[in-house]
Each structure stands twice: as structure tokens, then as C-alpha cells.
Amino acid sequence: MTSVTMTVNGKSVSGDVEGRTLLVQFLRDDLKLTGTHVGCDTSQCGACQVHVDGKAVKACTMLAAEADGADVKTIEGMANADGSLSVIQQAFQDHHGLQCGFCTPGMVMTAAALLKENPKPTEAEVRHYLEGNICRCTGYHNIVKAILAASGQEVTQIAAE
Amino acid sequence: MHNFEFVKPGTISDAVAALGGEEAQALGGGQTLLPTMKQRLAAPTTLVSLSGVGEMVGVCTNDAGEICIGGATTHAQVQAETASSYPGLSGLAGQIGDPAVRNRGTIGGSLANNDPAACYPSAALGSGATIVTNTREIAADDYFQGMFTTALDEGEIVTEVRFPVPMAANYQKFVQPASRFALTGVFVAKYASGVRVAVTGASENGVFRWSEAEAALSSSFTADAVKDLSVPADGMIGDLHGTPDYRAHLVKVMTGRAVTAAQ
Known part of the structure; x- marks a missing residue:
């Protein structure tokens, strides 16, 4: 076992993990932060995306031991301090960017990473950035709309067809 | 995935020493190796993470004008830091996998694995790059030796890749x-x-x-x-x-x- 300490959503946490423990297992099984989902477990679908030191990563394809000392942010850390939804989360609700909701934590984390790098992305840039996030419900249109709306851009021209 | 001992050395020499152990395997960003281990196609006894080797991270230009990229540098970092100095390489790095994969995967890991469908081998061979390891320098023309096969010896680490910049x-x-x-x-x-x-x-x-x-x-x-x-x-x-x-x-x-x- 290896001892790990990291900051998760602003709080310092510690635990003992096996070498093979994935970051997503540590978050879900040890910390009970089950908002981060495991969809495919093969790094294809993006439902497990979290931020590690500010960068989006697939928590199913990173060892917990690799995150020792890191600053981790999960979907549980996305809401505003008063518990209200963040701009991105609210935009997903307003624009029906989710149906079953399984992919949504990863989508929101990816959207947050994108808008940090590129505060006013084009529709094409949003779609390119979502390449590693799979949604089987929405057909992506409303997710793209939600992210563009969260960036403060007009979205009426991007109607779902 | 079978369990293993995880070690994270801070220097190239400590990493090389750790890789001298029985069934030890180097871990770059893990974007290929971890899925492979989940399928039990690989089961090392010790995994030696290279992510803590600071001297293997970063992009610079040497006196010969070559772009030198540390072996543990992520695709995202290569994309960002070669955008003006070598746009063709930056463009390739920006097409690997997806943004989250690019934040973890490394150039050294990709070249050491030499997947027949990976992007980086084409940039290294197409640029006539030099693959620098802990023991020697290997010309790209000599480095790639077939599907998943390279000139690397057991326990040898890609510490740097040097790219001559084309017109x-x-x-x-x-x-x-x-x-x-x-x-x-x-x-x-x-x-x-x-x-x-x-x-x-x-x-x-x-x-x-x-x-x-x-x-x-x-x-x-x-x-x-x-x-x-x-x-x-x-x-x-x-x-x-x-x-x-x-x-x-x-x-x-x-x-x-x-x-x-x-x-």
C-alpha cells in the first residue's frame, strides 16, 4: 500500500491505496464522491473526467498514486459556494444539455477546462474539444449550445436539427 | 489489473535503477499502458512512473536550432510550446487522442510504445529526429523497427527527442x-x-x-x-x-x- 495525500475540492484528504488503485476508484470508493462516473473504463467515454492541477484528465486512466500531492477538482466541487449551480451547470439545465445525465459530470468538467483555455470558443472548437466525451442521449447539440451559452455567446443560431 | 509496486523516482538515474528490477516497467502518461494492464495484456511487478522526473519535462531549443522535448512532456505541452517554433509538430500533437489524453500522454511514452497507428512516430521519422535515451542517441531512421518494436534495450528510457525544424x-x-x-x-x-x-x-x-x-x-x-x-x-x-x-x-x-x- 502507498499513502497518498491530495487536495480534493479544496479539502486535504489522505488514504492508503494499492499501486493499481485508479484515481476514480479512490474518489468514488474511498472518498464516496460518486459524482464522477465510470462509463467505459477504457478512457474512451470521458464520464470520469476530473481536473488534476487544473487540467482535465480521465480519472479511470490515472493512478491514484500519481495524484499524490495534486489539486483535484470533481463535479462535486463545481457548484458555487452557496450551493447554487455554476454558470456552466446552469447552462446545461437551461439548454437541456442532459437527458439521462450519466455523461454530464464529465461534460461539465470538460466544458470548464475548455472555457478556461478558450473563453469564447467557436462551435467547431467546442465540438473538437468534446471529442473525448461520449453522450448517447442528446446528439450533442444541446451540450454544445449549453457550453456556448456558458461562454456568454448567443446560441439561437445553433438550434438542434 | 494485477497489482504492482508503484515507484516515482525524481531523477533519470533513480528511474534507470528502479527499472533494473525484475519485471519492472516504465510508466509515461499511462494512456496506453494502463488500459493494456486493465486487459491483463501487461502485468509488471513494478511500475516506475517517469512523471516525477523534472529533468525530462519541457521544450527548448538547442544551439543547433533543434527543438528539444523532454521524454515526459505531455502532448498538450508540446502542442502549446511548439506552436510558433514548429507548427507542423504542434498540429500533430493537438490531434492525438482527445484533450484529456493529451494532458497525460507523453512523447517518450508514445515513441517507446511505437504503436503502428500512433501519431508521434510519423513526426519523429518525418523530421529525422534524434531519440535521446539515458545511454545514447538514436537516429529516427534506426529507431523504429516494426510494430511495437524499437531500438530501445530493456530498461532504456527515452529522455529527450530532438527535432530539426523544417522549412x-x-x-x-x-x-x-x-x-x-x-x-x-x-x-x-x-x-x-x-x-x-x-x-x-x-x-x-x-x-x-x-x-x-x-x-x-x-x-x-x-x-x-x-x-x-x-x-x-x-x-x-x-x-x-x-x-x-x-x-x-x-x-x-x-x-x-x-x-x-x-x-
Whole structure:
């Protein structure tokens, strides 16, 4: 076992993990932060995306031991301090960017990473950035709309067809 | 995944020492190795993470004008830090996997694995790069030795990759949409000494140089120069995503597109 300490959503946490423990297992099984989902477990679908030191990563394809000392942010850390939804989360609700909701934590984390790098992305840039996030419900249109709306851009021209 | 001992050395020499153990394996960003271990296709006893080796991270330019990239540098960092110094390479790095994969995967990990459909081998071979390890320097022409096979010895680490900067370069990738690997990808680079064309994703022997196209493009760097050439389908990969004939055709098409885009 290896001892790990990291900051998760602003709080310092510690635990003992096996070498093979994935970051997503540590978050879900040890910390009970089950908002981060495991969809495919093969790094294809993006439902497990979290931020590690500010960068989006697939928590199913990173060892917990690799995150020792890191600053981790999960979907549980996305809401505003008063518990209200963040701009991105609210935009997903307003624009029906989710149906079953399984992919949504990863989508929101990816959207947050994108808008940090590129505060006013084009529709094409949003779609390119979502390449590693799979949604089987929405057909992506409303997710793209939600992210563009969260960036403060007009979205009426991007109607779902 | 079978369990293993995880170690994270801080220097190249400590990493080399750790890799001397029985069944020890180096871990770059883990974007290939971890999925492989989940499928129990690999089961090392010790995993030696290279992510803590600070001297292997970063991008700089040496006195010879080559771009030097530390082996543990992520694709995202290469994309960002070579955007002005070597746009062709930056463009390739920005097409690998997806943003989250690019935040973890490393150039050294990709080159050490030498997946026949990975992007980086085409940039290294197409640029005539030098692969620097903890013991020696290897020319890209000698480094790639077939599918998942390289000149690396057991326990040898890719510490740096040095890219001579071309006058023009471009990478065109025909994406296999499920995996986002290259169904066929072509890296074209024009140097004063001639044009190099490296093809990934197509051959059963991994990345290769298309010498007929290199000769034609060295005379005339236009897409027209390759339009009457053909690539033999013998030895091309055939799978449910594409036949050998299809891949051979793609080599020519993507080469033409890369030349046009490089102008």
C-alpha cells in the first residue's frame, strides 16, 4: 500500500491505496464522491473526467498514486459556494444539455477546462474539444449550445436539427 | 489489473535503477499502458512512473536550432510550446487522442510504445529526429523497427527527442473515429536537404518512409507531384476499418493533403 495525500475540492484528504488503485476508484470508493462516473473504463467515454492541477484528465486512466500531492477538482466541487449551480451547470439545465445525465459530470468538467483555455470558443472548437466525451442521449447539440451559452455567446443560431 | 509496486523516482538515474528490477516497467502518461494492464495484456511487478522526473519535462531549443522535448512532456505541452517554433509538430500533437489524453500522454511514452497507428512516430521519422535515451542517441531512421518494436534495450528510457525544424511541414490524419488513432496518417516535412514523408497507421511494419514520394516532392513540393504515384497494398494493415488497398490509397491522398496544407 502507498499513502497518498491530495487536495480534493479544496479539502486535504489522505488514504492508503494499492499501486493499481485508479484515481476514480479512490474518489468514488474511498472518498464516496460518486459524482464522477465510470462509463467505459477504457478512457474512451470521458464520464470520469476530473481536473488534476487544473487540467482535465480521465480519472479511470490515472493512478491514484500519481495524484499524490495534486489539486483535484470533481463535479462535486463545481457548484458555487452557496450551493447554487455554476454558470456552466446552469447552462446545461437551461439548454437541456442532459437527458439521462450519466455523461454530464464529465461534460461539465470538460466544458470548464475548455472555457478556461478558450473563453469564447467557436462551435467547431467546442465540438473538437468534446471529442473525448461520449453522450448517447442528446446528439450533442444541446451540450454544445449549453457550453456556448456558458461562454456568454448567443446560441439561437445553433438550434438542434 | 494485477497489482504492482508503484515507484516515482525524481531523477533519470533513480528511474534507470528502479527499472533494473525484475519485471519492472516504465510508466509515461499511462494512456496506453494502463488500459493494456486493465486487459491483463501487461502485468509488471513494478511500475516506475517517469512523471516525477523534472529533468525530462519541457521544450527548448538547442544551439543547433533543434527543438528539444523532454521524454515526459505531455502532448498538450508540446502542442502549446511548439506552436510558433514548429507548427507542423504542434498540429500533430493537438490531434492525438482527445484533450484529456493529451494532458497525460507523453512523447517518450508514445515513441517507446511505437504503436503502428500512433501519431508521434510519423513526426519523429518525418523530421529525422534524434531519440535521446539515458545511454545514447538514436537516429529516427534506426529507431523504429516494426510494430511495437524499437531500438530501445530493456530498461532504456527515452529522455529527450530532438527535432530539426523544417522549412515547412504538416500532418494529415485520417481518424479512425472510435479509437481516434490514425487509420492512416502522413507527416510531410521539407528541409533544405530534401523532403521527408513518414506514414503511420497503414503498414504492418509500423511507421515507414515513402521514398518515391520523397523523391518526387524534393523536385516539386506540390500535391500534383504525388498524384501519379501509387503505394503497393502488400504489407498494409487490413482490418474491419479498412482493407490494405484502402489504406494504400489513403497514403497517397493524405500525402497530397499534407503537402497542400504545408504550403
